[in-house]
Amino acid sequence: MSAASDETGKKLGMWLFLYTEIILFGGLFVLYAVYFHKYTDDFILAGKELNKYFGIINTIILLVSSFAVAASISAVQKNEKKTAVSALSFSLLCGLVFLINKYFEWSHKIDLGIYPNSEKLIDLPAGQNMFFGLYYIVTGLHGIHIIIGMTLLMVSLVLVQKEKINHSKFTLLENSGLYWHLVDLIWIFVFPLFYLVI
């Protein structure tokens, strides 16, 4: 009985942490909304620089990887170790592809002279500078979350392999999964705000 309530406590703890993450990114979205309200035309002009297709591909990659993580949890619960291992490896691969896409996207921007404090941005109207500043902060912070999420998933993968995570003990995998889904959840809002709306 004590063991069962302990697992619930671990999960509640993870959720409490996720709430702080929601407020963290919520604050950045508020910043975006306020400056969008103030510099609507500049945001629309600057947003045209972003490539929709990069955004679409990365959205689908994250959705699929979220599905794979959710499936790996079901697999562990059903005692299907092989399925769990391949689902987790696949979602790790998705995370890696996401980061590679982000690398190409950012380096293209940097080649065009668009990066924080670049001469080109300083000469542009304040609103466009603000848009790209927010773009780098939000996608950068999100990218760091991807790296942390991948680390957690990697640890879980090793433990599943060693059967330290099994059908009767899988809270670590569940919590890593929750983190990964949160990263996906944030991207679901980042994608339309930066790539589509404008």
Added chain:
Amino acid sequence: MQNNNQPHIMKYKTQALILLCLILLTGVTVGVSFIDLGAFNIWIALFIASVKGSLVLMFFMHLKYESKVLIFSFLGTIFFLFILISFIFWDVAFR
């Protein structure tokens, strides 16, 4: 969580169906973005994003099957986020 220790196991089929819905909704939101509806574009995009977010939260993050403590604490967070957003806009809009 009610008086049994048996965890709720999601079916692969349900999860695949949710993934399909999420990808379809991504298609819809991209499609709508090519049509110029003025300010409505933002609201439609945010609405679709909220639907997608809810699907992820309820099924992938399992919130639909969790205890009341988790569900209410989550709603509490969303409530505070709402206060954060609405009070700042209250200020910005009437400045």
